[in-house]
Amino acid sequence: MGEIKRFLRDDGIIKVSRRLKEIAQKAKITKEILEKELNREAKLSEIAERIGELPSDLAVALEANVAPESLYREFND
Amino acid sequence: MRENSAKITVMSRSENESFVRAAVSAFVSQLDPTLEELADIKTAVSEAVTNSIVHGYAEKKGDIMIDIYIKDDKVKITVTDNGCGIADVKEAMQPLFTTNTDGERSGMGFTVMETFMDNISVNSIVDVGTKVTMEKTIGLRTL
Amino acid sequence: MRENSAKITVMSRSENESFVRAAVSAFVSQLDPTLEELADIKTAVSEAVTNSIVHGYAEKKGDIMIDIYIKDDKVKITVTDNGCGIADVKEAMQPLFTTNTDGERSGMGFTVMETFMDNISVNSIVDVGTKVTMEKTIGLRTL
């Protein structure tokens, strides 16, 4: 198992789709933490810096994690 | 005094909606928005692009052009198609107005764009196409 | 048999390099590449866009056009500028060849593109511009 995991962690086999979802999830958690610390809304660059991504790459990753129905959820909220 | 622009052209295919959202986000990231501001912009752009695909081109295929222009803390986005156009823009922009009869569309697209952006304007000529212009200032919102 | 394309136009500004990389990533993600394949493509595109900015337009400003075309498991990307052009393409593509004299450039840009993509070709006319075409098949690597 350990070997398989190590193997899967190699960039050569991890699919971008999975990585983007991971980044998006990390960003959501980091946003909550940062906003408690800062007592205001967090900027994209602040979240990106904390998780070690470029703002432009984070912006793309956030799109990858959107379920199609979220558009309507946002609107109803 | 920062000023920058980009232009994106895609075919009217539903797969490209997500690409346009991602590309617009990546460009707007230069203004360092909050995630909410970014989501607002993406939602508005989605509605405009969806309209070009389902109404503008309907069964046909054509190009959709997205222009993004940023200046200082403002972003201006235009979504343009060379589709069927809108005969009565004022009527089309009314909440709940839709020409879609199979009940799949809510008629709230333009209302969503107006809600999530600071202002929108629509120019359209029948059989020529439609251009939706939307603007938003980043960093306006306070807690 | 999937086929799709997108076109991106940006001004020759260094801020737009990260935007182009992100936008190309977003489009190529439709093929669900591995991280390594995507990193290869981003690196190659960066080199081509940087060349358009620093060599093609040098001190001037102009547009850079990036066309992305995917078909099945292949991606073709062209980076085009209307800059100064290259007099001797064969010489320019030699490893370590650079016209940059301040020592900031390594002369390895074309070599990097050749290494990370399956094949590249360069068309250039002096005072008209340069077009770099790069192709890569996704999913070639076997375990």
Ligand SMILES: Nc1ncnc2c1ncn2[C@@H]1O[C@H](COP(=O)(O)OP(=O)(O)O)[C@@H](O)[C@H]1O
């Ligand atoms: N790009 C377009 N081309 C042609 N017609 C359009 C376009 N965008 C909107 N319309 C017209 O405006 C109407 C209202 O649009 P919208 O508010 O988004 O509601 P919906 O898309 O749910 O019908 C549409 O039903 C359509 O008739």
Ligand SMILES: Nc1ncnc2c1ncn2[C@@H]1O[C@H](COP(=O)(O)OP(=O)(O)O)[C@@H](O)[C@H]1O
């Ligand atoms: N888009 C371009 N327009 C004009 N000249 C170019 C362009 N791209 C490359 N060149 C020329 O080719 C040379 C080699 O390019 P490259 O291999 O990327 O090395 P470097 O950029 O480090 O000089 C450059 O020094 C430049 O003279």
Ligand SMILES: [Mg+2]
């Ligand atoms: Mg609509």
Ligand SMILES: [Mg+2]
């Ligand atoms: Mg170079």
